[in-house]
Every structure is written in structure tokens, then in C-alpha cells.
Amino acid sequence: MADLKIEGLVKRFGEVRAVDDVSIHVADGEFVTLLGPSGCGKSTTLAAVAGLDRPDEGRITVGGKVYFDGTRGTYLPPESRGCGLVFQSYALWPHMTVADNVAFPLTLRKVKAAERKRRIAEVLALVEMEPYADRYPHMLSGGQQQRVALARTLVYQPSILLLDEPLSNLDAKLRDRARTWLAELRTRLGLTTIYVTHDQIEALSLSDRIVVMNSGRIAQLGTPQDIYERPADPFVADFIGTTNFLPAKVAGVAGGVATLELADGQRVEMAAERPPEAGARVTLAFRPEQMRVAAAGEGSGPEGSVIATRVLSKSYVGGRWQVALDLGGGPLRLEAETPPSGDEVRLWLPRSGCILFKGVTDVAA
């Protein structure tokens, strides 16, 4: 096992910089997720580590071994790297049985027959696929194929494990089960792992750290709590979870508390460590689950502020209601256990639950 260092990675497709100056250091045994929408460069970054796609600039080293160095022209072909990659499509060879698929990397490493047999049995037991050793891939379900693909990668003990959206081809129920199983497995194996996904739940639940990518660049790099609770910019806030954005103006700052004036003149107070000066245009962001419907007669206090909104529509989504609200022309989303009665709703917003971004953001809530 080894650590992975990516420094200043750049990959161009014509004029487009698919990966634009990306640097990540993954510690030995760490599980890091590359998260982002399609086309953000996460898969290209993974392909560069695996050696499937030659980057244009930068440097990739694993455990001190140089995989790629743009300035020196070093480029190891994929077969000389010793990575393990699980494909989104699983890429099981259709003309080989499960056992043959798993045996292939061992044969390449000239592992003796007896040892090979033992390791195949061991790894198939690990992924709970032992009874299926003699089946062909097309006879397996999607979830089973995914386990075989993982077994085929784990059997030769790769220096680092690369997973390219391994759960995305499974249906929703199976995906939950596979995620739990993968989480257990990762604790047992402790492999240095890069996991690529566009699914925030997978990213949040599996990772030690998450790299959120946006148009080829790193938008934020941090622990799941960091990313969710303290998003670095509106993109991250919008991409991870649901976020309400409201344009506002800083009305005043005192003792770590900023007072914001919303578009319709209502005021909201929030905790801010380094608030911009008074008069600055900002965007107020908060999660739907952080606000609640204010009790009758409840007003703004030191814990939070109360704002009045108008109800646009409400829909029952099973166990709770999603309510679309309007606040001075800006849309808001609220999740509540009981539907609001009447056209007006007063919301209570905690000081600590608000995030402030400089400038006016154009992210649609």
C-alpha cells in the first residue's frame, strides 16, 4: 500500500481543460472520493492515475514511484503501475468464467497454480461469490458482477484501489446494500482508495475526505462534515444536499453577528467569523432542514431570526411535505412534517445554520 500524490495535473481536450491544475495528496490507507457532476474532470483524473489517459502536465506518484511526470516526460503504461481499477461497466470478460476472470491477473504475475487457487477462493469468499466461481458473467446479476469485478481487482493486492462509479449501474435498493457492504469492506481492507462518484450520499458515507470538482478544478477538499456544513462556495453548497440561496445586503456587523437585509427588506441575523463590511452584496445560504416553521407569536431573538414568506405550492413526498415558498421574489424550499395552513408561513432560521457567500450567486435553488 502507498500514498498517492497528484500535483498540478492538467489534461486538455482541444481547447477545453478537462482537468485544470488539480493537486491531491491521498495518505496511505485513506479513502478519498472525487465528487462532481458529469464532465467535471473526476473520471479523467482517475484515468490519468490508472494510466488509461495521458495527461498533459503535472506529476503523479504512488508510494514514491513516479507514474507520470509532465516535465520529465515520464509516463508508465497502465500495466507497469500496479493499480487496481473497478470500472463502472465492471468490464468482466464475457468469454471467461468468474474464476478465470479472477485468475487472469494472477496468471500475469506468474503465481503458482496452488497458490492461485487458494487466493481465488479467498477473494471470492471475501466478496461472497464463492458458489459462482464457474458461472459466466452474463449469468450473474448486476450486483454480483460488481462483486466479481471488485474481487478481480483485490486478488492481486493493488498498490492503490481506484473505483469508477462502481454502484451507478445498480438499482436504488441494491445500491444501498452494496454501499453498506462496501463500507464494511473498506474498513477491513484499509486500502488507499480513490472513489469517483456523482452521488453525494455515497461520497458522504464512505469517504475519509471528499474532493468536490467543478469544470476541471477542485472546488473544495475536506472531510464529509466540512463539505456539508461549511461549503466553500455556492457550487459546493448547491451540489451537496439541498440549499436555499437568498440575495442580501450586509446591513450591519457587531460582535461576530452580521445583520443581513433581504430583497424585500426583512432582516436576518447570522453568526459570521469574518463578515464582509456593511453595504456589501452577499448571498445567504442555508439548508432546508435547518429552518422550521416559527411558533405563533415567536419573534427574532439571539438564537435565530423569524422571516415571513408566502406559500407557492406544497407536495407530499412520503412522511413529510416539501413546500415551495416565495420570499421577495426569491424561491425557497422547506421540509416540514405538517403542511402549512394558509398562504403565509413564518420561518425560524438559526443564527448558526446560515452560510454567507460574497457576491450575488446565480445558482438556482
Next chain:
Amino acid sequence: MSSTTAEPGAPAAPGRFPREIPIQYGMAALVVVLVAAPLVPILYQSFLTGALYDRDAQLTLGNFARLAQTEGFGTVLWNTFLLAALSTVVAQFFGTAAAILFGRTDLPGARVLGELFLWPIYLSALVLSFGWYSIYGPAGYVTLFWQSMFGEAPWNLYSIGGMAVIAGVSQAPLAYLYCLSSAGMTDPTLEEAARVSGSGTFRTLWRITLPLMMPAIAYSAVLNFTIGLELLSVPLIFGEPAGVTVLTTFLYNISATSPRPDHGLVATAAALMLVVIVFLVWLQGRLLGNTRRFVTLGGKATRPRPFRLGGLRWPFFAICVAYVVATGVAPVSMLVLRAFTSFLSPMIPLADVLTLENFEILWREPVYLRSITNSFIVSLVGAAGATALIGMIALIVHRSEFRFRNALHYTALFPRAIPGVVAGIGFFYAFALLPGLGGIRNSIWILVIAFTMRFIPTGLGAVAPMLLQVSPDLDRAARVQGADWWTTTRRIMAPLMRPALVACYTILFISFFKEYSTAIFLFAPGSEVIGTALLQTWVQGEVGVVAGLAAIQVVVIAVCITTARAIFGVKLHG
């Protein structure tokens, strides 16, 4: 994972010599040599005063002037153009009509008729010509029958018009296939929209369906025009006796049959032909665009609704049956029947003339038996070697990081632009130039080499689309796990490509088995194949023996196609 012996994290192949480099460069060099071998000597010879192997020969531009001044050369060019153009018109007319009738209407028996319509594509134009001769020739069955009933027959195969019909009919399947696949890819809602807005069946066909087929019609027209220019068999059999010479027969006359060929003139005429065909093939590429060929459109669940012919169903059916019988079924059947008779005429009862004598001659005369065995060796062995070569080319072009893979692809497809006649002459010069290769020159292996070069594009056309359907993740997975390119090719790609290779082998076997135009410039006593024996025997007037040989060729190809379809499910077209 508990215990292991191999070191964790070790790649399978640390710092090993990259084996793919010599393999890929070697294959590329082989293809370049193969394609350049016939071209370079022809171009060089066209600028020489004497023969290529003559030490005194000097560089000159005089050959071009001499060719232009050759008596009747203008007529030759005009005849060539006329034959190609007329046969294209015939082929496009029948091909397009068949595509609409068999592919888009509720014509009864459309599937079977469509299969029969394709017959000429599997047979050589040479065999089809013999078939037509035996029915519509001056002493043909139908001609004699007509004469006994109505007097002089109104048709004459020994004319440009007659030749154009034979050539057109043998090329119509190409137009049919292109139009059919275009019709299959067209969005059916376009036609449905026209019908919903009140347009009747025939108006919709004329105003919507046909215009949508125009790209396919245009592309296959250029293709058929090219084939018409290259055609040797039909003008050789029907044109020469009538004194109608085209470029291919002109080349044949001044080289293969001339006792003292004027090499400067031969090479210049061949070069001229090459330039024209290269231009036409380039035009085909422009018309088709490079990408569309391999684009697989998302599977449409609904097939276009067939047009209803209504009361015209059965009249159209009768016309189609008549066409298929008259152009394909009857000539081939008659040829086979002729093989089993001593003479065929509507005036003589069949029982009186039935005989196996033709086959006895084939069995008795070593030259015939040898041509049959040679054809089998050339086709069985040659197609195997060619399939291996083509498989490698396809893998390097589509599945490797080889630096010159695009150039290799272009080179490998270039033989499309080399007519069989030109390839034959070119290889003849190439082997005359290299003295060490005399042994190959008089053996069947020169044919194997020339045929292989000729049919690389055909084979690639069969392999590439199927290869492109194999997910690149499958070979990438092997690479990441530690297999280098060559191991991946052998262990992963080769097994996955098996259906493509079987299809390729089948198509090449048939192509090699029926090829004659390249061979007639290259064969020597001892290295005859069926195609060359057919032509020689025809010249000697042994019609029965020709029919026997042709029948063998037809049967072998039929068996080959049926087997490939039944056992391997090979798709040979479309």
C-alpha cells in the same frame, strides 16, 4: 487478505521491454510494402522509355503522349465511360426499386425475393456473364426459343447496351443494400407525418421516402461507377468479339495477351486508370463522411410501417419474380444445367443430351484439376493469413496507442482505389524487379499476396464494426491489471473478436475463390486458378467445360455461405 507470497502492490510487468513496439511497427511496415508493391513499379514504369528491368531505360514523359496518340484510344475512353455510366444507371434503378419494394412495402415474399436479388453479389461477374450467355447469347436458350416463335431476337449482348444491362444487374445488389440500410435508419415518423397530412402511398414514396434515400443512392452510384470502370469480365466476353474495347480490356490486350508488351504504354494506361479511381474513391469518402459508417443508431423499437400496395401487390410480385428469375436464377440454373449436358437447345429433348462428360474432362485434364485445387489452397490458406493480418490491423488501428495508427488505417483502406487489373500488372512488375523472388512469381503464392492486398479493405469492413462494439473497458481492464498490449490482444481481444474473424474469413474465402481479374496477369502454367481457367477455356470455345468449372465455383460459394450462416450466424452484408 491474510497471507500472500507475491509482494503486494507489485505490477505484473515492472519495466519490461515494450513488445508492442516491434509488433506494431512490423505490421505497419508490412501493410505499407504490400500496398506500395504494385503502385510504385507502375508509376515508375510509366516514366521509363524501356522495360522496368531493362538497364538502358531512361526517364521520359513520352509515354503519356504516346498513349494519347494511340489509335482508337479516344474511343476506348468513351466506351469505358459509357459502359460505366449506363451500368450505373441500370444498377441504381433496379437497386433502388428493389430496396423500396422489398424493404418498405407489403409485397408478398419480400424476404425471399430480397435474398434472391442478392445472388449476383456472391457470384463473380464472370460466372454471371457465362450464365447470361447461355440464355440470352446468340445461341442461348431463350434467344433460340424467341427466334423459333417470333423471328430475330430484339436484344444483343454484344453491344454496350447489352453489357451495361449485365453489369448493371450484377451491381444492383450494392445499390439495394445501401438504400435498404438507409431506409432502415430513417425516422419512420417522417413518412407517417406525410401520410397523416393526407399524402397517399405513392406520393409519400416519391416525395418523402425516395428523397431521404438520395444520399445512399448517390454514394452507391459513385461506388457502382467505379466498379463499372474496373470491370473486366463482361467487356472481355461480350465486348471483344464485337470490337468494343474499354480501358480494362485495352490493358489486357496490350499486356497479358501481347507477345511483346510495350511496358511504358501499359504502365501509363494503368496509372491513368489508377488516378481516375483514386479520385472516385476520394469522392465516395466525401459523400459518405468518415464517421457515419460506424455510427450505431439507438435501437428503434418500432419498425417503419410498410406501405400498402393494395391492388398492385400481385402485379408487382409478378414483375419482381420475373426480374429475379430472368437475371439471376435462370442464368445460374442454366449454367449448372449446361454443365451436365453436351448441348442445350429448346429444340432438343433434355434427356438426349444429359451427360457427365464435362466433369470427366475436368477430372482428366491436369490443368483443370490443378486450377480447382489451387483455388482451394489459395482461398483456404490465403484467406486465413489475410484474416490474421486484417485482425491485427484492426486491433492496432482501433485498439492501441500506436503513433501512426491513423496513417496505417488510411494505407490499409487504400487498396479500394486499386483496380484488380492494375494490381495484377503492378505485382507482376514488382516481382519482375526483385530477382530473388522468382520462386514466388511462378507459384500460387504471388496470387495469395496480391489477393490479400486487394481485399484488406473488404476484410476490415467486416471486422471493424464488430470490433467497435466490444467495450474498450474490457481491454483497459486487462491493461490496468498488468497485461501489456500484446497479452491483452491475445488473451482478451482475440477470443472476443472470434465472430468478427469468422465473418471476415468467410467473406475473404468467397472473394479469393471467385477472383480472376488480378490473377490473369499473374498466373503461370502450374498456378492456374478457377478464374483464369474459366477465361482460358472460354477462349478455346469449350463452353461445356466452362459451365462445369463455373458450376463448381457456384456450388462451393453456396455451400460456404450456407455453412457460415447456419453454424456461425455470420452476417455477410448490411
